[in-house]
Amino acid sequence: MGPTVTSIGLQAFQLKISRLSESTGLTGLDLSEATALETIGDSAFKYNNQLTGTLKVGPAVTSIGRGAFAYTGLTGLDLSEATALETIGGWAFDGTALAGTTVTKADGTRFSL
Helix, strand or coil, X not given: CCCCCCEECCCCCCCCHHHCCCCCCCCCCEXXXXXXXXXXXXXXXXXXXXXXXXXXXXXXXXXXXXXXCCCCEEEEEECCCCCCCCEECXXXXXXXXXXXXXXXCCCCCEEEC
């Protein structure tokens, strides 16, 4: 993502459940350089099971939508630069190795995934 992207829309890269054998080609995602990115919409990357590794969230992101990364292969979440993050929607990481964990930002804000 480039530095001028401000939002990733609802279901922007979501795979349809009937097409799970297909792929968006996304295998990793580092949003730390998307310095203007504020919102990640509901189900934005849902069902992208080839999307693996650690998701790094940039400083301007204020919200991650419901189910945004559900059923992906993500195994880590780096919020070290996510100073503006206020909300992570329900089921944002459902069906991932992150589901059911709690993460804490540097300022002490805690999020249940």
